[in-house]
Amino acid sequence: MMASTYNAKDEDGHITVAGPGGGTLRSRKPENTAFKQQRLPAWQPILTAGTVLPAFFVIGLIFIPIGIGLYVTSNNIKEFEIDYTGVDMSSPCFNCSQNFSWNSTRPCTCSIPFYLDQPYESNVFMYYGLSNFYQNHRRYVKSRDDSQLNGDSEALTKPSKECEPYAFHDNKPIAPCGAIANSMFNDSLELFYNDPNGTKVQIHLMKTGIAWWTDKHVKFRNPGGNNPNLTVAFQGTTKPVNWRKPVYELDSDQENDGFINEDFIVWMRTAALPTFRKLYRIIQKKKDMVLTLPRGNYTLEVVYNYPVRSFEGRKRMILSTISWMGGKNPFLGIAYITVGSVCFFLGVVLLIIHHKYGNRNNSADISN
Amino acid sequence: IDCNSLRYPSLYKPGQQNLLFNKRQFFLCTLQGLGTSFLLFFIPYGAFSVMVKEDGSQFSDQQAFAVTIATSLVIVVSVQIGLDTHYWTAVNHLFIWGSVTVYFAILFAMQSDGIFGIFPSNFQFIGAARNCLSEKSVWLVILLTTVVCMVPGLAVSFLRVDLFPTLTDKQNLRRVRRTSSRRSAYAFSHQQGYGELITSGKNMRMSSVSAAPSAGKSPHSSNWIENMLKRKNEVLISGFGNKSK
Numbered sequence: 001m002m003a004s005t006y007n008a009k010d011e012d013g014h015i016t017v018a019g020p021g022g023g024t025l026r027s028r029k030p031e032n033t034a035f036k037q038q039r040l041p042a043w044q045p046i047l048t049a050g051t052v053l054p055a056f057f058v059i060g061l062i063f064i065p066i067g068i069g070l071y072v073t074s075n076n077i078k079e080f081e082i083d084y085t086g087v088d089m090s091s092p093c094f095n096c097s098q099n100f101s102w103n104s105t106r107p108c109t110c111s112i113p114f115y116l117d118q119p120y121e122s123n124v125f126m127y128y129g130l131s132n133f134y135q136n137h138r139r140y141v142k143s144r145d146d147s148q149l150n151g152d153s154e155a156l157t158k159p160s161k162e163c164e165p166y167a168f169h170d171n172k173p174i175a176p177c178g179a180i181a182n183s184m185f186n187d188s189l190e191l192f193y194n195d196p197n198g199t200k201v202q203i204h205l206m207k208t209g210i211a212w213w214t215d216k217h218v219k220f221r222n223p224g225g226n227n228p229n230l231t232v233a234f235q236g237t238t239k240p241v242n243w244r245k246p247v248y249e250l251d252s253d254q255e256n257d258g259f260i261n262e263d264f265i266v267w268m269r270t271a272a273l274p275t276f277r278k279l280y281r282i283i284q285k286k287k288d289m290v291l292t293l294p295r296g297n298y299t300l301e302v303v304y305n306y307p308v309r310s311f312e313g314r315k316r317m318i319l320s321t322i323s324w325m326g327g328k329n330p331f332l333g334i335a336y337i338t339v340g341s342v343c344f345f346l347g348v349v350l351l352i353i354h355h356k357y358g359n360r361n362n363s364a365d366i367s368n
Numbered sequence: 369i370d371c372n373s374l375r376y377p378s379l380y381k382p383g384q385q386n387l388l389f390n391k392r393q394f395f396l397c398t399l400q401g402l403g404t405s406f407l408l409f410f411i412p413y414g415a416f417s418v419m420v421k422e423d424g425s426q427f428s429d430q431q432a433f434a435v436t437i438a439t440s441l442v443i444v445v446s447v448q449i450g451l452d453t454h455y456w457t458a459v460n461h462l463f464i465w466g467s468v469t470v471y472f473a474i475l476f477a478m479q480s481d482g483i484f485g486i487f488p489s490n491f492q493f494i495g496a497a498r499n500c501l502s503e504k505s506v507w508l509v510i511l512l513t514t515v516v517c518m519v520p521g522l523a524v525s526f527l528r529v530d531l532f533p534t535l536t537d538k539q540n541l542r543r544v545r546r547t548s549s550r551r552s553a554y555a556f557s558h559q560q561g562y563g564e565l566i567t568s569g570k571n572m573r574m575s576s577v578s579a580a581p582s583a584g585k586s587p588h589s590s591n592w593i594e595n596m597l598k599r600k601n602e603v604l605i606s607g608f609g610n611k612s613k
Contacts, residue, residue, distance in 0.1 A: 040457040052526040059515060066508070136430055146488040160489065214495025218481050272433040273417055325505045326427065331414045332508060339516055346523055354530055 049354045053347055060344025063336050070325060071333025078118050079320040079328045081129070084302055085309070086110070096304035112300045113194075120293035120321055122285045126205065128185060129277035129316035130308065135180075135270040143179035144268065149259050151221035157236060166240065175223075175237035175247055176259065182240040184267045188303035189280060189317055194296065203293070205281035208256055211265040220265055222258040230258045244305070277318055293319070382534070404444060404517045411516060412436045415509045427503070431496035435475070436506050440513040442471045447518055451525075 030036045045051070086093030096108035134140070142162050147155035156175055159167040163177035174182075191203040224233030230248035239246035250261040259265075266278050285292050300317055308315055320327050416428050416436070446468050453460055475497050477483065484494040500506055 040459065042455040042457045042460075044455055047522075047526050047529050049526075049530060052522065055522075056519075059519070063512075063515070070508070141430065146492055150484075150488045152488070212495055212499050214481075214498060218484065219494050269429045269431070272428055272430045273413070275417070276428055325508070326503070329415065329505070331417070332505065332512070335411065335414065335512055336508075339512060339519075343515070343519060346519070350523060350526060353527065357531055 049351075053351050053354070056343050056347030056350065060340045060342075060347060063340030063343065067333050067336025067338075067340055069333075070336055071330060073323050073325055074328050074330050074333050077321050077323055077328040078120055079318065080114075080116060081316055081318045082112060082114050082300065083314055083316045084110070084112050084300065085314045085316075086304075087309075087314075093302060093304055096302075097307075097309050108304045110302050110304055112302065113297060114300065115297055116293060116295055116319075119291045119295045120319070121291055122321060124283040124285075124292050125279060125320050125322060125327075126189070126191070126281040126283060127277040127318040127320065128187065128189065128280045129275070129314075129318055130185070131275045131314040131316070132311060133271075133276070133308070133313050134274045135276065136272055136274070140179050141270050144181065145177050146219070148223075149176060149220050149268070151223045151225075151259065153223050156223045156234075169238050169241055172236065172238040174240050175234055176240065176264075180268055180270060181264070182242050184240075184243070184264060185278070186244070186305045187315070188305070190301040191283075192299040192301065193293075194299060196296070200299065203283060206284055207251075207281055208253075208262055209282060210279040211262040212269070215265045215269065216260055216262065220259045220268075222260060228254060234258070277316075280317075283319075400521065403520075407517050408437060408440055408444065408513060411513045412440065412509055415505070415512075427500075431493050432500040432506075435479075435493070435496050435500040436509060439471075439475070439501065440510045442468060443510060444514050444517045447514055448521070451518070451522065 034040055084091075084093050086095075086097035088094065092112050093110035096110050099108070143164075143166065145155055145160040145163050148159055157173050159173050159175075159177035161167070163174070163179075166174055166179055166182045167177045168174060191205065193201045193203055195201055222230060222233060224230070227233050234246070234248050247261075247264070248258050250264060251257045256262055263280075266280075269278075271278070283292055306315065325332070412433060416433050446464055450464055453464070478491060479493045479495060479497040481494065484491050
C-alpha cells in the first residue's frame with residue numbers, strides 16, 4: 001500500500017524521488033482533482049430515528065393490505081383434488097395399481113366418481129399431481145440431451161453421454177433419450193359429467209396451450225427440418241424403454257407430435273420439489289355465461305399406465321381455477337400479513353425504546 | 369470539512385485497535401450470511417410448492433425456482449451493501465445500481481434464444497427468466513424475501529446507533545442537517561499529518577479498515593468501542609495527534 005521509497009517530504013507535500021542517474025525525476029504526485037483526491041460530492045444517509053421508524057411503519061402498512069389481498073384472492077380460487085393411486089382396497093383403482101407390468105398390452109382402466117359442490121366458472125385447469133417423485137434428483141435432471149430435443153440430426157443418432165443408460169437400446173439410439181423422457185407420465189384422464197337426467201356427458205379437454213411458448217417453439221424442435229412425415233424423420237431410432245408408443249405417434253395432430261408434443265414438453269420441464277403438479281388439460285370456458293363445470297356428480301376415467309406404488313408415490317387429479325396471482329397459494333398471503341404485522345410491531349417497539357432511552361447519549365462529548 | 373478529522377483524532381481509535389474487523393465481527397457476519405441463505409431458500413420454497421402461472425401453466429419447476437432465488441439473492445445483497453454504504457458518491461451509485469442492471473442483462477442474455485441456438489446443451493435455462501420474471505407473484509416473493517432479510521439487520525443497526533452510538537455516529541448525527549458533503553470515502557485518514565507516522569511503522573498493527581473503501585462499518589462495532597472506552601479512560605491517539613503537528 002505505502003511504498004517504501006519515500007525519501008523526504010517538503011513542506012507543501014511535494015514528493016521527490018531520487019532517480020537512477022542521480023537527478024530527480026518529475027513529481028509523481030497525483031493530480032489534485034476531486035476524483036483522484038477522493039473528494040467527490042457524496043450523499044450521506046444516516047440511520048436516525050426520523051428515517052428508520054417511519055420506514056418500518058410504512059413497510060408494515062404496505063405489506064398488510066397486500067397480504068390480505070393475496071389471501072382473499074387465494075381463498076376465492078376453487079380447487080378440487082382427488083387421489084386415484086388406489087392404495088385402499090375400497091378404491092376403484094386398487095386392482096390397477098396392483099397388477100402392473102410394463103409389457104401388458106391391455107391397459108387397465110378404472111373410474112372414480114366424485115361430486116363438485118361448487119360450480120366453476122371461466123377456464124378450469126386440470127392438473128395431474130405426483131407425490132414422492134423426485135424430479136429434482138441431480139442425476140435425473142442431467143439425464144437429457146437438449147441438442148437432440150432441439151432437432152439436431154447429429155444428436156438424434158448419437159445421444160449425449162448424459163443420457164446413459166437410456167441412450168441406446170438394441171444398438172439403436174433412443175429418441176428422446178434420458179431418464180426424464182423415459183419416465184414420462186402416461187396415464188390418460190377423462191372427465192365425464194353425470195347429467196341430472198342420467199346421461200354421461202364427456203367434457204372437452206384442450207390438450208394444447210399447456211406448455212410454455214418458449215419451450216414449444218424454441219427449445220423443442222422436431223428433427224428433419226419441416227418434414228411433415230415424422231416417421232421418416234425419426235428413422236433409425238427406437239422408442240424409450242418404458243414407452244408404449246414411439247415418439248412420433250404421440251398425437252395425430254402434426255403440431256403436437258414428436259418432440260413438440262405438449263404433454264412431453266410439460267413433463268420434461270423438471271419440477272423443483274418432490275410433490276408437484278403439472279398441467280394436463282384445459283377446460284375452456286363456454287360462451288354465453290354458461291358455467292364451465294356446474295355443480296354435480298362427475299366421473300373420472302383413468303387409463304392407469306403409470307406405476308407409482310413401488311416408491312410409495314401418489315397420483316392425484318386436480319381441478320382448479322386461476323387468478324392474477326396464479327393458483328391457490330395461501331403461503332404468500334399469510335407470509336405478507338405476518339411480515340407486515342411484525343414490521344409494524346417492531347416499529348412500535350423501536351419507537352418506545354427510542355423515546356425512553358434514545359437521546360441520552362447524543363450529547364456526550366467526543367472531542368479530545 | 370477535512371479538519372474534522374484533526375479536531376477529533378479519537379475517531380481513529382477503532383481502526384487502530386482493530387475493532388472493526390476481528391474474529392467476532394467475522395463470526396457475526398458469517399451468522400448473518402447463514403440466516404440470509406436460510407431465508408433466501410425457504411421463503412421461495414414455501415411459495416413455490418403450489419405455484420402456477422397466470423395462464424395456468426405449471427410454474428413450480430426447477431428453473432423458475434432457481435431464477436427466483438438467484439434474483440432475490442442479488443437484490444438482497446445489493447440492498448445490504450447499499451444500507452452499509454455511508455457515503456454515496458457517484459462511483460458508489462454506479463457500482464451498486466450497475467451490479468443489479470448487469471445481473472439482469474446477463475441473466476436475460478444467458479437465457480435468450482440466440483445463445484441457446486449456439487450451445488443447446490450448456491444453456492438449458494432458455495426462456496426461464498422471461499417466463500419467470502413476468503409473473504407478478506414472483507416479484508412479490510422477491511420483495512418479501514428482501515424485506516425479511518433486511519429488517520432484522522436494520523433494526524439491530526438502528527438500535528446500536530440509537531442506544532450505543534459510537535464516536536463516528538455522534539459525529540454524523542451532529543451533521544445530520546447537511547445532506548451533502550465533500551467527504552472522502554476513506555475514514556478520516558487522508559490529510560498529510562499522519563502519513564509518515566503510519567508508514568514508518570511506529571504505530572502498531574495497522575488494520576486494513578482505515579484504508580477500506582466505501583463502507584465505514586461503525587455501527588457494528590459500537591459495543592466493542594463502548595467497552596473499550598469504559599475500560600480505558602485514556603485517549604492515546606489524541607496525544608499523538610497533538611505531538612506530530
